[in-house]
Amino acid sequence: MVANKLLTLVLIRQCNRVLLGYKKKGFGVGRWNGFGGKVEQGETIQQAAARELHEECGVEAHSLEEIGLLKFEFVGDPQWLEVHVFTADTFKGEPTESEEMRPQWYNIHSIPFNDMWPDDKYWFPIFLKGAKFSGYFKFEGHNNILKTELKEVEKLHYNDYEHFKLNGIV
Numbered sequence: 001m002v003a004n005k006l007l008t009l010v011l012i013r014q015c016n017r018v019l020l021g022y023k024k025k026g027f028g029v030g031r032w033n034g035f036g037g038k039v040e041q042g043e044t045i046q047q048a049a050a051r052e053l054h055e056e057c058g059v060e061a062h063s064l065e066e067i068g069l070l071k072f073e074f075v076g077d078p079q080w081l082e083v084h085v086f087t088a089d090t091f092k093g094e095p096t097e098s099e100e101m102r103p104q105w106y107n108i109h110s111i112p113f114n115d116m117w118p119d120d121k122y123w124f125p126i127f128l129k130g131a132k133f134s135g136y137f138k139f140e141g142h143n144n145i146l147k148t149e150l151k152e153v154e155k156l157h158y159n160d161y162e163h164f165k166l167n168g169i170v
């Protein structure tokens with residue numbers, strides 16, 4: 001069994017706007033997304049989220065709250081992605097373009113879903129209403145979702161995929 005690849009994703013939300021970044025290179029190039037990346041050895045998931053946010057758009061979040069856990073399977077790849085989603089409403093610094101991302105504020109009613117990962121249109125509404133979520137998406141390539149399992153949760157449980165397995169979903 002291959003261990004999941006641990007990743008973070010941070011969405012800064014202030015009232016009616018969300019800070020997204022246009023991915024200039026690497027995984028997800030050409031798409032708008034939150035800020036994040038791989039968890040490195042020796043750091044907690046939350047530390048990784050704060051580090052990636054700062055590296056990719058130059059801001060420091062005051063307090064990151066973990067709001068989502070997403071598992072992604074890509075057909076033909078035995079390694080799943082495990083993305084820990086965080087949010088914050090206050091931060092220090094001015095969002096600034098980096099080598100990897102070009103930040104831009106979006107009104108919550110004009111989120112550019114057509115230029116984002118296709119899973120986002122499913123879980124963003126839960127995020128935008130201030131709730132937590134847990135999900136599994138099976139992709140074929142980077143554009144086609146074959147299977148979706150998503151639920152709103154009170155509390156995040158890191159072994160929700162066990163629930164999906166038991167229920168014959170994965």
Ligand SMILES: COc1nc(N)nc2c1ncn2[C@H]1C[C@H](O)[C@@H](COP(=O)(O)OP(=O)(O)OP(=O)(O)O)O1
Nearest residue numbers: 007008009026027035036037038072083117119120
């Ligand atoms: C498959 O669906 C996805 N949807 C969304 N919304 N976000 C995703 C999806 N898969 C991955 N992500 C996020 C998770 C991370 O925030 C980034 C990917 O991080 P990256 O591979 O660029 O990580 P880095 O550490 O920055 O990588 P390098 O060291 O190679 O630059 O996308």
